[in-house]
Amino acid sequence: MDDDTPPPTDLTPDAAAGDAAGEPADPGAGPQTLGAWWRGQLGWFVALAAFALVSDVGSKFVAIELMPDRVFYNPTGYFGIDQVLMGVITVAVLTLVGLLFRGRQITHAPVLWGSGGLLVGAVFAQAVSALVWEEGVPDFIEMGLYTVNVADVYLVVGLVTLFGSLAHNGARFVLAGRALRDGS
Numbered sequence: 001m002d003d004d005t006p007p008p009t010d011l012t013p014d015a016a017a018g019d020a021a022g023e024p025a026d027p028g029a030g031p032q033t034l035g036a037w038w039r040g041q042l043g044w045f046v047a048l049a050a051f052a053l054v055s056d057v058g059s060k061f062v063a064i065e066l067m068p069d070r071v072f073y074n075p076t077g078y079f080g081i082d083q084v085l086m087g088v089i090t091v092a093v094l095t096l097v098g099l100l101f102r103g104r105q106i107t108h109a110p111v112l113w114g115s116g117g118l119l120v121g122a123v124f125a126q127a128v129s130a131l132v133w134e135e136g137v138p139d140f141i142e143m144g145l146y147t148v149n150v151a152d153v154y155l156v157v158g159l160v161t162l163f164g165s166l167a168h169n170g171a172r173f174v175l176a177g178r179a180l181r182d183g184s
Contacts, residue, residue, distance in 0.1 A: 022087040041098055044110045045091075045117035052121025052158075056151040057128055063140040072147045073136035084127075087120045101169060120160035122151040 064071055092117040101112075129137040129151070139147040 001087045020152045041110075041113045043093075044113040044169065045094070045120075048114045048117035049121035049124070051126065052110065052118050052151065052154045056125035056149060056154065057132070059150045060129060060133075060138045060140070064138060067140065070142075071138050071140045073133065074139050075136040087125050090116050090120050090123075097166070101172075111161055112169060115161035115165060118154050121159060122154035123153040125154075 069093065094113060126137055129149075137149065138151075139149045141148050141150070141153070
């Protein structure tokens with residue numbers, strides 16, 4: 001037996017190509033597989049979508065139980081095709097932008113996917129609320145002239161972080177394109 005033979009490893013091709021966060025395990029290992037990249041992005045998306053959905057609906061139950069006199073039911077909330085369509089469009093746009101970034105070797109953009117998850121989770125939380133409460137979607141957070149709920153806050157935070165991430169990663173996208181074009 002030759003002593004120069006490296007010991008066997010138990011790494012799968014995906015593990016050797018990249019970790020779940022989207023970074024290469026070994027800089028010399030080459031580009032990460034599409035499957036590893038997608039799982040890394042999807043983790044942020046699913047985690048924050050689930051968080052937004054559960055925390056919003058849960059906060060409405062708590063507010064109704066603890067302070068029923070301060071809850072305003074918004075009758076304009078409903079579950080419709082436009083909410084489903086908004087979720088599908090958000091996922092499609094994030095996938096397209098993510099693939100464009102990946103083409104320029106920008107493989108790690110968790111804020112982009114996290115903010116998308118927050119947006120989709122908030123949209124579906126509002127839809128669930130419209131189905132659960134016949135009176136309308138419960139709003140209980142007073143903000144000046146408006147009364148809102150946790151999902152409304154998540155929508156604002158999601159949009160701000162989404163646009164911030166797009167601006168930040170957009171600059172990286174342009175610089176990476178220039179570097180690829182110049183061969184450096």
